[in-house]
Amino acid sequence: MSVTVRVPAKVNVQLAVGAARPDGFHDLANVFLAVGLYDEVTVTPADELTVTCSGPDAAQVPLDASNLAARAAIALADRHGIAPHVHIHIAKDIPVAGGMAGGSADGAAALLACDALWSTGATRDELLAICAELGSDVPFSLVGGAALGIGRGEQLTTIDVGGTFHWVFAVADGGLSTPAVYGEFDRLTADTDVPAPAASPALLDALRRGDTHALADALSNDLQPAALSLRPSLADTLAAGTGAGALATLVSGSGPTTAFLVADAESARKVADALLTSGTCRTARVAVSPAPGATVL
Numbered sequence: 644m645s646v647t648v649r650v651p652a653k654v655n656v657q658l659a660v661g662a663a664r665p666d667g668f669h670d671l672a673n674v675f676l677a678v679g680l681y682d683e684v685t686v687t688p689a690d691e692l693t694v695t696c697s698g699p700d701a702a703q704v705p706l707d708a709s710n711l712a713a714r715a716a717i718a719l720a721d722r723h724g725i726a727p728h729v730h731i732h733i734a735k736d737i738p739v740a741g742g743m744a745g746g747s748a749d750g751a752a753a754l755l756a757c758d759a760l761w762s763t764g765a766t767r768d769e770l771l772a773i774c775a776e777l778g779s780d781v782p783f784s785l786v787g788g789a790a791l792g793i794g795r796g797e798q799l800t801t802i803d804v805g806g807t808f809h810w811v812f813a814v815a816d817g818g819l820s821t822p823a824v825y826g827e828f829d830r831l832t833a834d835t836d837v838p839a840p841a842a843s844p845a846l847l848d849a850l851r852r853g854d855t856h857a858l859a860d861a862l863s864n865d866l867q868p869a870a871l872s873l874r875p876s877l878a879d880t881l882a883a884g885t886g887a888g889a890l891a892t893l894v895s896g897s898g899p900t901t902a903f904l905v906a907d908a909e910s911a912r913k914v915a916d917a918l919l920t921s922g923t924c925r926t927a928r929v930a931v932s933p934a935p936g937a938t939v940l
C-alpha cells in the first residue's frame with residue numbers, strides 16, 4: 644500500500660524582515676501565497692528509510708537524511724514509537740533551491756503521507772508543530788491558500804483570497820543559500836534601525852478582494868536587495884519581465900527565483916516567452932494562485 648500527497652509551491656507576496664534575533668532567526672511578517680506548481684510525494688512501506696526523486700531538477704535534490712521529507716518521516720515516527728521504514732519518492736516539479744519552498748513542501752507532504760500510511764491519529768495541531776520544527780516555511784506548505792506568518796514565519800493566520808492571480812516564475816541557474824541571503828540582509832542593514840516587521844493592510848486587502856492591480860502595487864520583499872547584492876544578474880531578469888508587460892516583479896523569498904505578477908493567462912504566456920528568449924533565466928513557469936495545501940490523492 645502507498646500514499647501519495649500533492650503539495651504546492653509558494654511565493655511570498657510580502658516578506659517584511661526584522662532585525663536578527665538572539666537565536667539567529669529573524670522576526671518576520673511573511674505573507675505566503677500558494678501557487679499551482681506541485682510536487683507529489685509517495686510513501687511505501689520498505690525495509691529501511693530511503694528517498695528517491697524524479698523530475699528535471701532531481702539531480703540537485705539531496706537523498707540523504709538532510710532531505711526534509713526524510714526528516715519529517717523520522718520526526719513523526721519518533722513521536723509515535725514507529726520505525727520510519729518507508730520508501731519516499733518525490734516527483735519534483737517545484738524549482739529546486741529557488742525560494743519557492745520546494746524542500747519545505749516535500750517535508751509537509753511526507754509528513755501527511757506517513758501520517759495517513761501509519762494511521763497515527765495525530766491532530767492537525769500536532770502535525771503543524773512537527774512542521775514548525777522542520778523549518779519556518781513547512782507549516783504553510785501543509786496549509787496552503789494564503790496566510791500571514793509571524794515569528795520565524797511559522798505562526799500562521801489564514802487569509803481569504805477573493806480571486807485568481809496569474810504569475811510567471813523565472814528559474815535562475817544555480818541556487819542561493821537562504822542563510823547566506825539573511826546574512827547579506829544583516830550586512831546591508833547593519834547601520835540602520837530595522838523596524839519591527841508588520842503586514843501591509845493594503846496588501847491583505849488586495850488579496851481579500853482578489854484585486855491584481857492593487858496586489859501589484861503592494862508586493863514587497865525585504866530580502867530582495869540582499870538577493871540582488873549576491874546575484875546582481877537577477878536585475879536583468881526582473882527588467883526582462885517588466886519589459887514584456889508584467890504588472891510587478893519580485894524576488895521570490897530568498898531567491899533566486901523571480902516572480903512576475905501578470906494580468907491574465909495570455910499575458911503570462913507572453914511574459915514567459917519573453918523571459919525564455921531573454922537568456923536571463925534557465926526556464927520560466929506559468930502558474931495561478933491560490934492553490935490548496937498538502938492533499939492526500
Ligand code: C5P
Pocket residue numbers: 667668669670671777778779780794795796821822823825
Ligand atoms: O527555518 P529554516 O530552516 O527554513 O531557515 C533556514 C535559515 O534561514 C535559517 O537557518 C536562518 O539562517 C534563516 N532564517 C532566518 N529567519 C527566519 C527564517 C529563516 O534568519 N525567520
